[in-house]
Amino acid sequence: MTNQHSFLPRVFFIQNCIRVLGDTTLVACAPETSNAFKNTQHQMAKGTSQKFTFSKIFTDKIGQKCFFEEAVLGTVKEFISGQNCLVFTYGVTNSGKTYTIQGIQGDVGIIPRSLDLIFSNIADRQWDGHMLKPHMFCDVMSLLPEQEEEERKKKAALLKQAEMK
Structure with missing residues (x-):
């Protein structure tokens, strides 16, 4: 029986495709092995990088509590005061969406923190x-x-x- 994936290279190289330029801006570049990179090189396009601006860029150094307080707390407070709100995660596989939403025992994520805040603030509203x-x-x-x-x-x-x- 042969390996179905024998055409894949045995060694994968990690390419640095994202550069953070500050607290709110990053530049994403297509990997040299991607079709996007190859196609733009053939078409003499103006480049394969794009600049993105966000309200805040969080690094992997930030903890769950700090992330919740900076990114989600205001939205949950608006929800408690009667506003319709939505919090969702978006990203590629293994980028940390489930960890951010659920967290781990002892360092819970967005959902447990949000539910705790909501239920601790509804006593007089029941x-x-x-x-x-x-x-x-x-x-x-x-x-x-x-x-x-x-x-x-x-x-x-x-x-x-x-x-x-």
Whole structure:
């Protein structure tokens, strides 16, 4: 049986394709082995590098807590105050998206920190009533007093089960 990938080189060279120019700017260059580089060389294009500007560039030296405070905390606070918000990660495979979102035990990421902040700030905003119940995926239905009492009992039973675990 032959190796299906025998055409791949045995040694891979890491090419420096990204240069950080400051806290907000970086230059990305196409690797010399890429089609983008080869095509622009043949077409006599003005170059294979592009300059990108961001609000902030974070290095691998920054910790989860600092990253959360600088990049996400403001958005979570806006969400708590009633704004619709979205936080997402984008990047190539193995660039650290899952680590940034989840973190590790002892150094949690964006989601655990966001949930902690949200749930620690809703105590005075919780509604104890059960007059409304979700219906389907985008509607609610009003409950009669006896239905409301039934929902209250269901909630108490669920919370009691959670305390036992």
